[in-house]
Amino acid sequence: MSDTSEHISSPKLYVAIWLLLMVCTALTVGAAFIDLGPLNTIVALGIATLKAVVVVLYFMHVKYTHERMTKAVVVSGFFFLLLLLALSMMDYTTRGLG
Amino acid sequence: MDSHAAVEHGPELLHHFSDAEQQRNAASLGMWLFLVTEIMFFGGMFCAYLVYRYWYFGDFGAASQTLDIRLGAFNTAVLIGSSLTVAMSIWAAQTGRRKVLVGLLLATILLGLVFLGVKAVEYHDKFEHHHVPGASFHFEGEVPGHPGLPVNPYHAQMFFSLYFAMTGLHALHMIIGIGLFSYLTYKAWTGYYTPKYYTPIENAGLYWHFVDIVWIYLFPLLYLIDRHR
Incomplete structure (x- = not known):
């Protein structure tokens, strides 16, 4: 570079x-x-x-890093947190519906 | 640049990196990988909070309202201020202002100690009111928005369990951060960091900002729920 x-x-x-x-x-x-x-x-x-x-x-x-890998790691971290929260709540909020 | 050619560089550049930017990016990437594990570490607790808030909705609201919103907001401002001093310390390091750098690092440590002091006052308050989970836990109140509906003390106890676990783990991170910044302050004072090499400050800064972000979420989730009811 x-x-x-x-x-x-x-x-x-x-x-x-x-x-x-x-x-x-x-x-x-x-x-x-x-x-x-x-x-x-x-x-x-x-x-x-x-x-x-x-x-x-x-x-x-x-915002200023040239390293795309860093951006990918940051986004993936928050993405997996979102998966944890969203999938857990999909379970707990639908248990009464069955 | 031919990657095999001998390159003139200072002692701050390790020989297996082709240039300073590659070295900086590698260090930053490594720090972010660590922070991602931290996101999942705290994430488990946020997930537990979410599930119990859903189950014990009103009880959590009642328990949350016993927290002092002024102290919580004050501490939020203190932490945001410390993030500013950290960001400014990067600028001071990049532009070679050694005394400004030391001053900003000291200001960060001071703000971190103020945060922990306020937290200690809040914890003390919880012990006085028997709001600490355990044998002497005691909670009485009504569910916000439902006059006459008493709070289940076991559900309130769960709120305080999560409160102490989450703010306690956060405070532990603050204590570690203050330790890191004390070391950085000493090294900065000796003139170790230059505009060419300040990676430890940058990475410790990333850590400090991450701890700030955790608090940015803890504040509304613990202090601000059901205040309008």
Whole structure:
């Protein structure tokens, strides 16, 4: 690979990401006190996932890595976690239907 | 570049890598593989939480409401702040600012200790209220949104079992992280890290951000459920 210089993110970007994460934290606390019905859980986990994605991409530099293998490993990790959770809940939520 | 040619490089580049970027990418990939095992490690607990929250829905809501939302939110802000100081420390290392780097690493350790201090206050509170699973566990209350429906204390106890297991494992990771960063601070002070070589800071940073992400999920799942009822 000819490009041997690593990506250097500016402190300004880091502070902007930090601000976004703080705003999201305030939003999720506020949303918890509003009755949204079944959407409460979805909103809470949606905001948490947005925060996690931002941390992975910008703080953990996955957005800037040239190494596709690293990206594949990151995605596969979360994919297998999703399999664990989704397949387990498919079992437990359908036991009363039989 | 001919891969067999002798290449001029500093001691920071091991000879089985063709260049610094390949070495960095290999280290980063290895760290991510470790973090994937950590995702599955915590994932088992998140799965247990999900199943019991589904089974003991209202009881979990009642037990969750005994947690102090202000302390939880404060600790979330502290951890996000520490992730910022970690990210900035990478920048300081990349641009060769040694004193700034040491300062940012120390700030990270300080924020980590603040988080653990708040956690200790919360744990102490749980012991005082007999909310620690075991022989002296005691819980009384009504299911949120269902006045007059008492909480099953065994179900509430399961919430606190998961609370202590998940936050305890998270806190253990924080303690290990603080140990790692103490070592990094010492090495950074001696000038060991340069813009050419700062991989340990980058990888310890990945670890710290991962622990932050675990807390990003723990906070809404443990502190924020059923608050509107």
